Amino acid sequence: MAQINPYIHFNGNAEEAFNFYKSVFGGEFALIVRFKDMEMGEYPISEKEAEKIIHIALPIGTKSVLMGSDTPEFMGRHNENETRSKISISAESKEEADHIFNGLSAGGQVEMPIADSPWGSYFGMFRDKYGIEWMVDFDTKK
DSSP, rough: OOOOOOOOSSSOHHHHHHHHEEEEEEEOOOOEGGGSSSTTTTTTGGGGGGEEEEEEEEETTTEEEEEEEEEOOGGGGTTTTTTOEEEEEOSSSSHHHHHHHHHTTTTTTEEEEEEETTSSSSEEEEEESSEEEEEEEEEEEE
16 A cells, blocks of 8 residues: 655754754654755755755654655745645554654644543644644544
8 A cells, every 4th residue: 555754844944943852752864864865967956055955854754754854945945924735643542642743743833732632532633843743643443
């Protein structure tokens, strides 16, 4: 069966954001590649961008990988508040849901506090301090 792994972009702070995500999820990075490590051909990377991330991967659980990169300057900045896409996390327990929700929402903006939902799950929604939107869910019927 196909698997979905989120890939998120940042305006120069991917490494900071991924270290934050690692502090919540745990684990180790599977891969970190910087712009200086890649030949960009017709798109030369400036010295100030050399240390930025072109690809980073953080395994989460046994089958998921959260991936991302910085957007290079030649591609322009993106508005972090325009996207209404969310990364949805299915927790294995209420305690894990609370840990993830409280960890990732620290310094961010809670849209829906984590609580029992009208549809029967334990659910919360927020935008983290890097502008990425998340949903955390624990299905109490499992």
